[in-house]
Amino acid sequence: MKLRFRPGLRLLTLLFFFLAGSGLVGGRLVQVQGLDARRFVALAADQRERRFVLPPQRGSILDRSGGELAMSLDMQTIVANPRFVPDRDGAAKAIAAALGVDEGSMRKKLGSPGGFVYLARKVDPAVAARVKDLRIPGVETFTESKRVYPAGRLASQVVGFAGLDNEGLEGLERQYDRRLRGTPGELLIERDPTGLSIPSGVHQSTPSQPGEDLVLTLDREIQYQAQIALATAVESWHAQAGSIIVMEPATGDVLAMANAPDFDPNAVGGSAGSDRRNRAVVDVYEPGSASKVVTAAAALETGVVKPTDVLQVPDEYKVANRVFHDAHPHRTENLTFADIIEQSSNVGTIKVAQRLGKDRLHYWLDAFGYGRKPGIGFPGETGGILPKPDKWWPTSMGTVPIGQGVAVSALQIASVYATVANGGVAVPPRLVDATIDASGKRHEAPRGESRRVIRPETATTLTRILLRVTEGEHGTAKAAAIPGYQVAGKTGTAQKARTDGRGYQGYVASFIGFAPASNPRLVVAVVLDNPSPIWGGVTAAPAFKDVMQFSLRRLGIGPGPVLSPIADPSGSVGKTGSPLPAPGRSGDVAPDPGLAPPPTGETAD
Amino acid sequence: MALSDVDLQARVQPEPHHYEPPYEPRHALPRPVLRVVAPPKWSKGRPGMAFVVVSALTVGAIVLGLVVLNVLVAQKSFRLADLNKAVQVEQTRSQQLRYQVATAGSPDAVAEAARRLGLVPPERQEFLVK
Numbered sequence: 258m259k260l261r262f263r264p265g266l267r268l269l270t271l272l273f274f275f276l277a278g279s280g281l282v283g284g285r286l287v288q289v290q291g292l293d294a295r296r297f298v299a300l301a302a303d304q305r306e307r308r309f310v311l312p313p314q315r316g317s318i319l320d321r322s323g324g325e326l327a328m329s330l331d332m333q334t335i336v337a338n339p340r341f342v343p344d345r346d347g348a349a350k351a352i353a354a355a356l357g358v359d360e361g362s363m364r365k366k367l368g369s370p371g372g373f374v375y376l377a378r379k380v381d382p383a384v385a386a387r388v389k390d391l392r393i394p395g396v397e398t399f400t401e402s403k404r405v406y407p408a409g410r411l412a413s414q415v416v417g418f419a420g421l422d423n424e425g426l427e428g429l430e431r432q433y434d435r436r437l438r439g440t441p442g443e444l445l446i447e448r449d450p451t452g453l454s455i456p457s458g459v460h461q462s463t464p465s466q467p468g469e470d471l472v473l474t475l476d477r478e479i480q481y482q483a484q485i486a487l488a489t490a491v492e493s494w495h496a497q498a499g500s501i502i503v504m505e506p507a508t509g510d511v512l513a514m515a516n517a518p519d520f521d522p523n524a525v526g527g528s529a530g531s532d533r534r535n536r537a538v539v540d541v542y543e544p545g546s547a548s549k550v551v552t553a554a555a556a557l558e559t560g561v562v563k564p565t566d567v568l569q570v571p572d573e574y575k576v577a578n579r580v581f582h583d584a585h586p587h588r589t590e591n592l593t594f595a596d597i598i599e600q601s602s603n604v605g606t607i608k609v610a611q612r613l614g615k616d617r618l619h620y621w622l623d624a625f626g627y628g629r630k631p632g633i634g635f636p637g638e639t640g641g642i643l644p645k646p647d648k649w650w651p652t653s654m655g656t657v658p659i660g661q662g663v664a665v666s667a668l669q670i671a672s673v674y675a676t677v678a679n680g681g682v683a684v685p686p687r688l689v690d691a692t693i694d695a696s697g698k699r700h701e702a703p704r705g706e707s708r709r710v711i712r713p714e715t716a717t718t719l720t721r722i723l724l725r726v727t728e729g730e731h732g733t734a735k736a737a738a739i740p741g742y743q744v745a746g747k748t749g750t751a752q753k754a755r756t757d758g759r760g761y762q763g764y765v766a767s768f769i770g771f772a773p774a775s776n777p778r779l780v781v782a783v784v785l786d787n788p789s790p791i792w793g794g795v796t797a798a799p800a801f802k803d804v805m806q807f808s809l810r811r812l813g814i815g816p817g818p819v820l821s822p823i824a825d826p827s828g829s830v831g832k833t834g835s836p837l838p839a840p841g842r843s844g845d846v847a848p849d850p851g852l853a854p855p856p857t858g859e860t861a862d
Numbered sequence: 863m864a865l866s867d868v869d870l871q872a873r874v875q876p877e878p879h880h881y882e883p884p885y886e887p888r889h890a891l892p893r894p895v896l897r898v899v900a901p902p903k904w905s906k907g908r909p910g911m912a913f914v915v916v917s918a919l920t921v922g923a924i925v926l927g928l929v930v931l932n933v934l935v936a937q938k939s940f941r942l943a944d945l946n947k948a949v950q951v952e953q954t955r956s957q958q959l960r961y962q963v964a965t966a967g968s969p970d971a972v973a974e975a976a977r978r979l980g981l982v983p984p985e986r987q988e989f990l991v992k
Contacts, residue, residue: 330957407968408965481973482969740986816989
């Protein structure tokens, strides 16, 4: 049977469907063009446009004369989308051969289920070109910056290193990461369906800002010599480790900071964590006799003793319930204070310290920087250990004056001698001299505030006493003497505290000195961890001589006028006839406002 | 012979000259005076032909211009890409050379080269003082 509709009804039905369809289309139109317009615009843009981050070039790290210690190179990274690689086995074989790597590992990478895999990161452009020439579908290359260290192991613990993604992980690379890193840029381009850039499409580029260059105070020639001398000393004396610091006392500039063992920052993966530590800044040790210079400075500055005052010095002495010995047995002797320092007598030093008392001794240790960070801001920088007087043991008046029971870093002890060498003015040490921004403008690094610690006269007197350590008949460091120059310094042979805090095991040997004594231009500190023999005058002093001699020659520093050692009745007039200038001694530096005035008069315990 | 619908329709339609307008009284409106007007001189051919030709030429010229412009931009873009690539290659080369200089100039390398040449550190040094 045929259905028949009235024409009017048929037209109404059609009209209904037409209006309903139109309504749907219209509604969708309103949704796409109006309500969800932004989303669709974004989707469309996302399909056509692509944003690329333009990584900035990391700044270089240079020595004081512009020699590059760390720099960045453009390398090629090879990636693949395994889904688009037609013959994975064949591709793995060819790529492995081009890269010179194991075929199995390459096959494993190309066999991964994902859509992205690194085949090799930051390889030489020539190597990447070999892979590119294979024209394997799904394999691409792009440029990535790689951190390299052209001087290899030179100052490796100071410079530190950056990770695979160019972020500073250790050393100055970490400390100055923000400044070295730079600011990333951005590139926005419009692409066709094949991924190629549309020439007339969107093309917006914000260039990246390269990081700042870092100019260090290090002199790479002196640094190299320090590392060679240290490696030789560590090997010769079977030491576990060691540090050498070369410093300009007048400016605080650190010219060399060597540590052994060291590591190659170009192959960080193969190094031990302990080898990467900048021991000179982050490790503490009990300085032993090298610390007697502080006791001596305090005693001279406060006037409790004069260089020529005579003390009766037996070879052992009881403080509280403990007996302290000199290094070698001897009869009770009448020694001047200068003799005591020259011979590094523990007993004599303790007796002088008892005249000072613990509060004044603590004050001067604090004034010389014990227990305070030197202020270079290096990651992990230590301030050493200086217990407050109320925490001292009854035996501390026996241990602290001779440098046990307190701890410092090699940098701190170098700064102590730099203060004496600088006429009693402490100048904060510096590792960074300046930064150079992207436009090539140099910005000097701020200098810390200098502070007077002892009077210039005290510094000169102490220098004349310390001369005898290398020149005197009973001096403990004749091996540190440099022909033609006068060297003032002090040995240290200290017991090494166990890491578990239970007593001592082993020794730390050191020699810290400065030259030329009449007008000190350089301070060198040598610290050896557990050498054999244990004596600083035997093990550390020769390394000091090597480094100091080289540094004086390198910087063209002459011997200068001669300074008479303390026992010389002719006084402090140079034998060349010229009156001695106070060595680097500007007497106009204000006392440290942060320090309370020294305590006066106290009964020794 | 059967007639088609068209023929049939043609037969039933009255001839145009038989058309009679609806009746209007003749005295209602004055009859307008009509005259024959000559066709405009510019439309002697088919009317609108010139417009079509000019429009086509204009559109063609514009399209051609755009294509040429696009090709030129594309060419410049490829040239720019090539130059950028060349700059990148030269930058990489410059960096590599800088690295080689820095490596060769490092104290370690210099000391090694000096040793190879037979140089030794001086045993002693002298200062001349006026």
